[in-house]
Amino acid sequence: MAAKEPIIIRDKDEMRKWTRTMRAQGHTIGFVPTMGYLHEGHISLIQEAHKHTDRIVVSIYVNPGQFSPNEDLSTYPSDFQGDIKKLKSVCNGVDVVFNPKNLYEYGNSQIGNGYERNIKEGKVVSCVESDHETWVRVENLEKGLCGKSRPVFFRGVATVVTKLFNIVEPDVAFFGKKDYQQWRIIQRMVRDLDFGIKVIGSDIVRENDGLAMSSRNVKLSPENRQRALSISRALSRAKVEAEKGQVNCRELINCAIQTINEAGGSVDYAEIVEQENLEPVETIKTPVVFCVAAWFGKVRLVDNMEIDV
Amino acid sequence: MAAKEPIIIRDKDEMRKWTRTMRAQGHTIGFVPTMGYLHEGHISLIQEAHKHTDRIVVSIYVNPGQFSPNEDLSTYPSDFQGDIKKLKSVCNGVDVVFNPKNLYEYGNSQIGNGYERNIKEGKVVSCVESDHETWVRVENLEKGLCGKSRPVFFRGVATVVTKLFNIVEPDVAFFGKKDYQQWRIIQRMVRDLDFGIKVIGSDIVRENDGLAMSSRNVKLSPENRQRALSISRALSRAKVEAEKGQVNCRELINCAIQTINEAGGSVDYAEIVEQENLEPVETIKTPVVFCVAAWFGKVRLVDNMEIDV
Numbered sequence: 001m002a003a004k005e006p007i008i009i010r011d012k013d014e015m016r017k018w019t020r021t022m023r024a025q026g027h028t029i030g031f032v033p034t035m036g037y038l039h040e041g042h043i044s045l046i047q048e049a050h051k052h053t054d055r056i057v058v059s060i061y062v063n064p065g066q067f068s069p070n071e072d073l074s075t076y077p078s079d080f081q082g083d084i085k086k087l088k089s090v091c092n093g094v095d096v097v098f099n100p101k102n103l104y105e106y107g108n109s110q111i112g113n114g115y116e117r118n119i120k121e122g123k124v125v126s127c128v129e130s131d132h133e134t135w136v137r138v139e140n141l142e143k144g145l146c147g148k149s150r151p152v153f154f155r156g157v158a159t160v161v162t163k164l165f166n167i168v169e170p171d172v173a174f175f176g177k178k179d180y181q182q183w184r185i186i187q188r189m190v191r192d193l194d195f196g197i198k199v200i201g202s203d204i205v206r207e208n209d210g211l212a213m214s215s216r217n218v219k220l221s222p223e224n225r226q227r228a229l230s231i232s233r234a235l236s237r238a239k240v241e242a243e244k245g246q247v248n249c250r251e252l253i254n255c256a257i258q259t260i261n262e263a264g265g266s267v268d269y270a271e272i273v274e275q276e277n278l279e280p281v282e283t284i285k286t287p288v289v290f291c292v293a294a295w296f297g298k299v300r301l302v303d304n305m306e307i308d309v
Numbered sequence: 310m311a312a313k314e315p316i317i318i319r320d321k322d323e324m325r326k327w328t329r330t331m332r333a334q335g336h337t338i339g340f341v342p343t344m345g346y347l348h349e350g351h352i353s354l355i356q357e358a359h360k361h362t363d364r365i366v367v368s369i370y371v372n373p374g375q376f377s378p379n380e381d382l383s384t385y386p387s388d389f390q391g392d393i394k395k396l397k398s399v400c401n402g403v404d405v406v407f408n409p410k411n412l413y414e415y416g417n418s419q420i421g422n423g424y425e426r427n428i429k430e431g432k433v434v435s436c437v438e439s440d441h442e443t444w445v446r447v448e449n450l451e452k453g454l455c456g457k458s459r460p461v462f463f464r465g466v467a468t469v470v471t472k473l474f475n476i477v478e479p480d481v482a483f484f485g486k487k488d489y490q491q492w493r494i495i496q497r498m499v500r501d502l503d504f505g506i507k508v509i510g511s512d513i514v515r516e517n518d519g520l521a522m523s524s525r526n527v528k529l530s531p532e533n534r535q536r537a538l539s540i541s542r543a544l545s546r547a548k549v550e551a552e553k554g555q556v557n558c559r560e561l562i563n564c565a566i567q568t569i570n571e572a573g574g575s576v577d578y579a580e581i582v583e584q585e586n587l588e589p590v591e592t593i594k595t596p597v598v599f600c601v602a603a604w605f606g607k608v609r610l611v612d613n614m615e616i617d618v
Contacts, residue, residue: 023333103503132501133447133448133497134448134498135445136445141442163501163503166503167503169505188442189443192442193445193475
């Protein structure tokens with residue numbers, strides 16, 4: 001099949017107009033939000049989208065609102081031309097790449113002094129708080145797992161996804177389960193805020209050796225790339241053990257932490273939680289998910305595995 | 310003109326479907342959110358809506374999410390049949406009354422233990438926190454004025470308006486400037502979250518004697534109804550004084566508080582703030598708004614006056 005050239009849209013109003021035109025013509029719109037540096041995980045979301053809708057929008061936007069000033073916003077990998085090339089080679093392609101310049105710039109409106117006040121009061125801040133002040137919070141789900149070490153992360157994710165939903169106005173949106181907590185948060189947000197959007201989660205795509213695909217993998221040194229395999233190895237082993245009858249979460253977690261530590265990683269958290277509410281469990285009785293975040297050098301990776309015993 | 314009978318819709322999906330059908334036919338949708346017990350202030354919003362869009366939805370929904378458990382949710386006045394009668398008599402009428410039963414009920418999904426945790430941690434809660442956990446916060450604008458004495462109020466307002474926007478999907482939405490802080494918060498939220506919706510604020514409608522129209526006025530005893538006139542009297546006097554050259558806010562505020570106190574009211578706050586960011590000012594140099602909240606018996610009233618010197 002000939003490669004399909006996506007339309008590149010950078011303007012919010014133009015994006016919304018495109019969707020409304022398509023919808024008026026009877027089309028349905030699928031939406032795959034990304035931060036770019038696309039890999040097979042993203043491509044699998046697009047392939048999933050083709051099963052549900054007949055028009056597809058992919059956004060490429062590194063969201064400063066989900067990074068704390070001390071996190072890796074400035075070194076987040078990007079390759080826009082490479083991304084476009086990849087999208088052109090996807091079977092059936094995509095229709096639109098939405099690539100806005102800055103989603104937090106609002107022209108000449110007056111700026112309040114809230115930012116200075118927040119700094120003064122010692123509140124956590126993201127990279128975009130001078131003029132923007134509206135945040136969507138999924139107050140319980142955002143607390144645990146990654147929320148503990150990244151205090152503005154999920155607030156930033158929920159807010160930018162709300163913005164993108166309001167701009168792209170899709171019928172169905174696709175998220176990878178690699179970011180499991182993010183996926184559950186978006187599902188809950190869509191329910192609680194009554195978005196007219198269906199959310200679909202897609203399974204984790206892994207390299208042949210088991211490493212969960214992530215844009216951050218490119219930042220791993222060859223040695224740390226090898227060490228990072230310990231995460232999926234630890235999760236797979238826990239799943240097998242659980243299926244064989246080990247339902248004591250403390251045992252499963254300790255074993256996984258040991259595996260990762262011995263490989264040279266540094267575990268941020270390793271928790272076995274309920275699949276929907278992400279509440280920690282002590283004994284596996286219902287479907288759970290084992291979530292891990294660990295550092296390898298200066299790169300923090302997340303991975304997880306659902307255990308449906 | 311013959312009275313127009315509005316369609317009454319109670320179901321979210323049916324509401325969204327109606328708007329999409331209308332939009333596909335080339336119509337534009339105006340939206341007037343209300344908590345019912347309609348008065349001339351609401352009617353003026355509908356009349357304003359007729360100038361901007363050719364289809365009009367009025368929602369009638371008392372939002373439990375903006376009430377603390379100790380506030381007046383249970384005694385908030387309501388008269389659905391009377392409201393419908395009033396809407397039928399409005400010039401050109403309205404097309405739809407959206408009157409959902411409960412916007413915070415989501416079927417059989419699992420409930421997390423966040424509510425219990427929030428109570429235990431002594432967090433402020435609204436009347437709907439068992440299963441719902443996503444809140445929209447306009448973090449700076451929500452802090453002052455009414456936000457000080459009603460800690461969950463604007464969080465609840467921003468959230469329910471987001472929900473209603475996502476269900477009704479209007480082109481233009483209309484809010485009364487009587488709730489000045491609410492109007493500014495919704496404007497900011499629409500900007501920050503990129504809603505494809507225009508927000509229009511309508512001037513306060515007053516009774517002949519100056520009392521700002523409010524659904525809560527019906528709860529005033531005849532004596533307190535008379536005492537409550539002191540608010541608009543105090544605001545009008547401040548406006549005249551400012552126009553005559555009195556730019557010292559402390560003086561203007563003290564005088565207003567004295568007027569209301571002497572009439573038998575109890576001032577919750579009286580502040581002169583910038584019109585857009587609602588930051589308190591000491592000296593009037595740019596357009597400001599004088600905002601007051603005061604109790605008369607068990608009824609808390611708000612009023613304000615823009616001063617454009």
